[in-house]
Amino acid sequence: MADQDIQSILREDREFPPADSFVGKARIDAQRYQELCAQAEKDPQEFWANLAREHLHWHKPFKVVLDESDAPNYRWFSDGELNVSYNCLDVHLAERGDKTAIIFEGEPGDVRRLSYRDLHAEVCRFSNGLKALGIVAGDRVVIYMPMVPEAVVAMQACARIGAIHSVVFGGFSANSLRDRIEDAGARLVITADGGHRGGKVVPLKQATDEALASGCETIEKVIVLRRSGEDIPMKDGRDIWWHQAISGQSDRCEPAWLNAEHPLFLLYTSGSTGKPKGIQHACGGYLLNAKLTNLWVFDLQDNDVFWCTADVGWVTGHTYVAYGPLAAGATIVMYEGAPTVPDSGRFWKICQDHQVTVFYTAPTAIRALMKFGDEVPAAYDLSRIRLLGTVGEPINPEAWMWYRRVIGNENCPIVDTWWQTETGAIMITPLPGVTATKPGSCTHPLPGIFADIVDQDGNTVSDPDKGGFLVIRKPWPGMLRTIWGDNQRYLDTYWEKFGRRFYVAGDSARRDKDGYFWIMGRIDDVLNVAGHRLGTMEVESALVAHERVVEAAVVGRPHDIKGESIFAYVVLQGERPVGDEALKLVQELRGWVSKEIGPIARPDDIRFADNLPKTRSGKIMRRLLRTIAKGDEITEDISTLENQAILEQLRGTS
Numbered sequence: 067m068a069d070q071d072i073q074s075i076l077r078e079d080r081e082f083p084p085a086d087s088f089v090g091k092a093r094i095d096a097q098r099y100q101e102l103c104a105q106a107e108k109d110p111q112e113f114w115a116n117l118a119r120e121h122l123h124w125h126k127p128f129k130v131v132l133d134e135s136d137a138p139n140y141r142w143f144s145d146g147e148l149n150v151s152y153n154c155l156d157v158h159l160a161e162r163g164d165k166t167a168i169i170f171e172g173e174p175g176d177v178r179r180l181s182y183r184d185l186h187a188e189v190c191r192f193s194n195g196l197k198a199l200g201i202v203a204g205d206r207v208v209i210y211m212p213m214v215p216e217a218v219v220a221m222q223a224c225a226r227i228g229a230i231h232s233v234v235f236g237g238f239s240a241n242s243l244r245d246r247i248e249d250a251g252a253r254l255v256i257t258a259d260g261g262h263r264g265g266k267v268v269p270l271k272q273a274t275d276e277a278l279a280s281g282c283e284t285i286e287k288v289i290v291l292r293r294s295g296e297d298i299p300m301k302d303g304r305d306i307w308w309h310q311a312i313s314g315q316s317d318r319c320e321p322a323w324l325n326a327e328h329p330l331f332l333l334y335t336s337g338s339t340g341k342p343k344g345i346q347h348a349c350g351g352y353l354l355n356a357k358l359t360n361l362w363v364f365d366l367q368d369n370d371v372f373w374c375t376a377d378v379g380w381v382t383g384h385t386y387v388a389y390g391p392l393a394a395g396a397t398i399v400m401y402e403g404a405p406t407v408p409d410s411g412r413f414w415k416i417c418q419d420h421q422v423t424v425f426y427t428a429p430t431a432i433r434a435l436m437k438f439g440d441e442v443p444a445a446y447d448l449s450r451i452r453l454l455g456t457v458g459e460p461i462n463p464e465a466w467m468w469y470r471r472v473i474g475n476e477n478c479p480i481v482d483t484w485w486q487t488e489t490g491a492i493m494i495t496p497l498p499g500v501t502a503t504k505p506g507s508c509t510h511p512l513p514g515i516f517a518d519i520v521d522q523d524g525n526t527v528s529d530p531d532k533g534g535f536l537v538i539r540k541p542w543p544g545m546l547r548t549i550w551g552d553n554q555r556y557l558d559t560y561w562e563k564f565g566r567r568f569y570v571a572g573d574s575a576r577r578d579k580d581g582y583f584w585i586m587g588r589i590d591d592v593l594n595v596a597g598h599r600l601g602t603m604e605v606e607s608a609l610v611a612h613e614r615v616v617e618a619a620v621v622g623r624p625h626d627i628k629g630e631s632i633f634a635y636v637v638l639q640g641e642r643p644v645g646d647e648a649l650k651l652v653q654e655l656r657g658w659v660s661k662e663i664g665p666i667a668r669p670d671d672i673r674f675a676d677n678l679p680k681t682r683s684g685k686i687m688r689r690l691l692r693t694i695a696k697g698d699e700i701t702e703d704i705s706t707l708e709n710q711a712i713l714e715q716l717r718g719t720s
């Protein structure tokens with residue numbers, strides 16, 4: 067990482083003190099915050115142990131807080147036993163069994179409400195259905211579903227019986243699904259006939275059939291939820307309808323009491339190499355950080371209605387939809403479809419109709435909705451909203467200010483939350499009743515999270531505004547435990563860079579003169595497209611899998627709405643096409659990548675060249691490609707470039 071890469075260009079002086087409506091009323095006020103920080107400083111293990119005893123129900127209390135014997139494969143509360151689903155559902159039955167747990171709205175407009183009691187019964191029935199199919203603790207179950215309550219039911223049921231779920235985002239293709247099923251060695255897939263998205267039906271069962279036809283030997287059964295109502299083929303002996311799987315099952319199911327370190331889920335995410343990593347989380351530690359951050363950062367109170375717009379296919383949909391808010395006893399909103407169906411007011415209409423009080427979404431969605439103008443949200447009553455959040459990528463100050471002014475009516479705090487699939491829960495964020503916010507900064511680490519910024523040698527960067535590597539100095543309960551089936555990759559990716567001294571997040575960051583953290587972006591070859599992580603290598607591998615493609619290099623290009631868009635340089639077999647033929651092939655390749663990985667990975671731009679710019683040692687000059695993609699003046703040293711003539715082709719001018 068060259069220094070000029072991490073020079074920050076963002077300067078922001080506006081500051082917004084915590085809203086009056088929050089000061090003194092929030093779950094965490096300034097005094098409590100100071101206490102928590104002091105306790106965490108003094109004895110981090112005691113700090114987490116106290117919180118774990120206070121906030122989680124333990125079937126068998128733990129004595130060991132942190133087992134460091136195999137560091138950095140840390141183990142938390144490792145002699146304790148609990149059940150995540152019990153902690154999300156059963157604990158609420160006595161006091162708030164009739165409270166609404168989920169308000170669901172489908173894209174076509176159908177609405178369903180499930181109380182905690184209803185949800186508990188559904189989860190138990192489905193757990194019993196899973197058991198009847200022979201699923202036992204430790205089995206891997208892949209969930210490939212639309213954003214409907216049954217997706218949460220499926221996750222919670224796995225947690226209840228100790229099966230390890232791996233949710234695959236419904237926007238991923240059959241090939242991506244197959245790779246994830248095979249890596250996890252799953253026995254069961256839970257899917258639906260189809261889900262509603264963007265006015266169309268996403269054919270999930272059909273993609274599942276395609277995936278299974280091309281491998282996935284370990285899969286024994288497929289459970290299919292009827293959602294879109296299509297006529298779909300069911301394979302005898304393999305496929306079972308959801309309603310048949312639960313038919314006759316009891317609405318009670320004794321939870322499996324599991325060791326705190328028992329894996330709760332795998333979630334595949336992009337890294338800098340082609341193969342997605344199965345990030346593995348453990349029951350006890352994950353649940354603790356998930357619950358605490360819902361209480362602390364979103365300040366969830368008994369009458370709140372919390373809407374996190376993330377799909378359960380991403381980690382945000384795990385921690386702030388399926389687990390954390392339920393552990394906190396909150397009411398959540400789930401919406402199945404796209405934000406622009408039937409029109410660009412859909413999100414705001416949902417906020418109005420279901421009286422949303424806390425709203426959490428991605429900067430890319432804010433930027434997209436901002437484009438439609440202030441009149442769209444102004445047509446809805448958003449007056450109940452009291453807190454706003456963002457996640458997934460840096461938010462530009464302009465979008466932040468719009469969010470605050472138009473959605474937050476100038477008086478809602480905004481929590482810009484930094485975290486990762488790997489961290490399990492929010493790590494660096496404002497606290498709404500404590501922190502003065504600055505547009506674009508995720509402000510400060512939470513109590514107990516020892517974040518720092520270090521230079522190439524691992525020394526703390528203390529100069530204000532100088533960039534460096536974002537690291538976490540001490541283990542925390544919600545951290546990933548390993549990469550499924552590849553602990554070496556876990557060590558290499560997150561720990562080796564600085565001799566295992568701290569967790570390396572893979573982001574660059576700076577601290578301003580007031581000590582505020584500003585995330586500057588990834589330091590590896592990971593793209594952040596519309597808040598979703600994609601490895602450049604994944605897209606490149608998909609491209610070269612096409613028969614006409616010899617070589618491909620993919621870079622990110624700044625994009626107004628998506629943050630980054632995908633720009634691909636492609637070397638073809640045979641003649642370089644021009645004119646209509648080139649346009650046709652561009653379309654074909656875009657469709658190809660979409661099929662290989664999913665529509666989110668479809669390149670926005672593809673440019674053909676006779677070869678790629680390489681150094682004498684054969685390394686693709688990615689920085690040069692980024693510059694060209696942006697359309698900027700080339701300032702890179704191109705003297706080592708083998709074939710200077712291709713620059714014109716890369717620029718698209720020849």
Ligand code: WTA
Nearest residue numbers: 457458459460482483484485486487573585
């Ligand atoms: C980026 C999503 C700036 C970052 C929860 C991180 C952010 C990656 C923010 C993780 C934020 C996430 N400000 N950048 N508030 N939140 N990121 O695993 O690059 O899908 O490493 O987890 O998103 O993406 P992931």
